[in-house]
Amino acid sequence: MLVKHSSSTVLRRQQFLVRTLCGSRTHLPKLIRATMSSKSEAADAESVLRTVTPSLDPKRHKGQAGKIAVIGGCREYTGAPYFAAISALKIGADLSHVFCTKDAAPVIKSYSPELIVHPVLEESYTISEEEKRKVEDKVIGEVDKWMERFDCLVIGPGLGRDPFLLECVSKIMLLAKKSNVPFVVDGDGLFLVTNSIDLVKSYPLAVLTPNVNEYKRLVQKVLNCEVDEENAGDQLRSLAKQIGGVTILRKGKTDLISNGEIVKSVSIYGSPRRCGGQGDILSGGVAVFLSWAQQLKSDPERNFSPSESPAILGCIAASGLLRKAAALAFTKHKRSTLTSDIIECLGESLEDICPAS
Numbered sequence: 569m570l571v572k573h574s575s576s577t578v579l580r581r582q583q584f585l586v587r588t589l590c591g592s593r594t595h596l597p598k599l600i601r602a603t604m605s606s607k608s609e610a611a612d613a614e615s616v617l618r619t620v621t622p623s624l625d626p627k628r629h630k631g632q633a634g635k636i637a638v639i640g641g642c643r644e645y646t647g648a649p650y651f652a653a654i655s656a657l658k659i660g661a662d663l664s665h666v667f668c669t670k671d672a673a674p675v676i677k678s679y680s681p682e683l684i685v686h687p688v689l690e691e692s693y694t695i696s697e698e699e700k701r702k703v704e705d706k707v708i709g710e711v712d713k714w715m716e717r718f719d720c721l722v723i724g725p726g727l728g729r730d731p732f733l734l735e736c737v738s739k740i741m742l743l744a745k746k747s748n749v750p751f752v753v754d755g756d757g758l759f760l761v762t763n764s765i766d767l768v769k770s771y772p773l774a775v776l777t778p779n780v781n782e783y784k785r786l787v788q789k790v791l792n793c794e795v796d797e798e799n800a801g802d803q804l805r806s807l808a809k810q811i812g813g814v815t816i817l818r819k820g821k822t823d824l825i826s827n828g829e830i831v832k833s834v835s836i837y838g839s840p841r842r843c844g845g846q847g848d849i850l851s852g853g854v855a856v857f858l859s860w861a862q863q864l865k866s867d868p869e870r871n872f873s874p875s876e877s878p879a880i881l882g883c884i885a886a887s888g889l890l891r892k893a894a895a896l897a898f899t900k901h902k903r904s905t906l907t908s909d910i911i912e913c914l915g916e917s918l919e920d921i922c923p924a925s
């Protein structure tokens with residue numbers, strides 16, 4: 569007969585076994601200690617993908633499968649917002665917008681006619697001190713016209729760090745919160761938020777997706793300590809709790825996800841290539857899957873348990889799909905695998921889990 573044990577019982581038994589085999593805890597190999605103390609539960613990403621991905625119903629009209637907006641793209645970075653926005657479409661969103669600077673817009677438009685590109689943001693070097701107030705009002709007005717139509721924003725890929733531009737983006741975050749629009753904060757959006765944590769604090773519809781550097785800065789700023797790899801799960805939970813229950817996806821060899829209550833992990837084998845832009849695919853993916861999970865939650869016919877957070881489900885699904893697509897791209901392109909190759913594999917990877925028909 570199969571006997572089910574709670575995870576804490578299993579953990580205690582593992583600890584006992586390891587102590588018995590290896591002696592004192594301080595002499596344990598680092599890897600075993602890290603596994604013992606991280607207290608995260610492995611997520612079944614494929615099952616989450618099957619749950620949240622909607623069927624292709626001919627009765628649905630354009631827009632119902634998701635309208636996403638990326639706030640990012642400046643003189644230096646045009647690839648990152650493009651990767652996030654096009655990934656959202658390739659996964660299955662109906663419309664994908666990009667709000668970027670005037671310099672970046674023609675470049676991003678030229679990558680793809682599928683994207684709706686708004687050249688509305690301004691950097692300090694393009695305007696005088698006197699113009700700032702007027703320009704800020706104009707930027708906010710332009711974004712506000714669209715805000716209520718979006719299911720989710722992705723704030724930060726390729727945004728840059730110009731202080732005036734970031735000031736405008738902080739106002740966009742306030743608008744999104746006022747309209748209850750969820751947002752994923754990534755890249756330079758995390759630079760902004762780390763320095764003004766109140767922008768996201770206690771907003772349950774905020775998801776932060778830090779990479780190794782961005783996570784280190786968040787931990788130092790919010791928890792006032794260094795990253796603790798041995799207690800990675802517990803530390804992530806404390807960080808999310810301290811920021812008032814926002815959801816954080818800590819990217820790395822294993823992706824760890826927490827909202828201050830639970831900690832989930834996704835470690836499906838991905839790709840050994842670490843080319844830039846994979847985090848941008850992930851942020852676009854989180855936005856789409858989070859929107860789909862929100863739709864499920866609002867469907868009275870679905871038994872959506874309150875413990876199932878759309879943000880957590882969105883993170884698990886996006887992480888699982890990105891890793892699967894990265895693995896597939898790597899089998900085809902090996903050392904020359906690029907972010908664009910991974911994007912091309914998103915459809916095939918999702919099809920494998922949730923066939924379209």
Ligand SMILES: NC(=O)C1=CN([C@@H]2O[C@H](COP(=O)(O)OP(=O)(O)OC[C@H]3O[C@@H](n4cnc5c(N)ncnc54)[C@H](OP(=O)(O)O)[C@@H]3O)[C@@H](O)[C@H]2O)[C@@H](O)CC1
Binds near residue numbers: 648726728754755
């Ligand atoms: N193809 C594209 O368009 C892609 C564009 N991308 C975009 O790039 C942006 C940065 O993201 P990233 O991942 O390089 O940031 P990260 O690891 O924290 O920094 C690494 C080191 O660089 C430094 N640093 C960064 N920005 C700086 C700045 N403005 N000014 C000065 N220093 C800066 C940083 O220094 P620190 O912050 O530690 O002081 C750290 O030492 C972001 O918008 C992302 O979306 C990527 O998505 C990839 C594909």
Ligand SMILES: Nc1ncnc2c1ncn2[C@@H]1O[C@H](COP(=O)(O)OP(=O)(O)OP(=O)(O)O)[C@@H](O)[C@H]1O
Binds near residue numbers: 820840843887
């Ligand atoms: N060492 C690793 N092994 C396997 N997969 C990884 C590893 N590190 C990151 N990943 C995967 O790549 C995704 C992107 O993480 P990464 O740390 O590269 O983000 P990033 O630095 O923000 O990327 P970007 O270049 O887009 O800014 C993660 O969600 C994770 O699934």
Ligand SMILES: [Mg+2]
Binds near residue numbers: 754755779847848
């Ligand atoms: Mg990044």
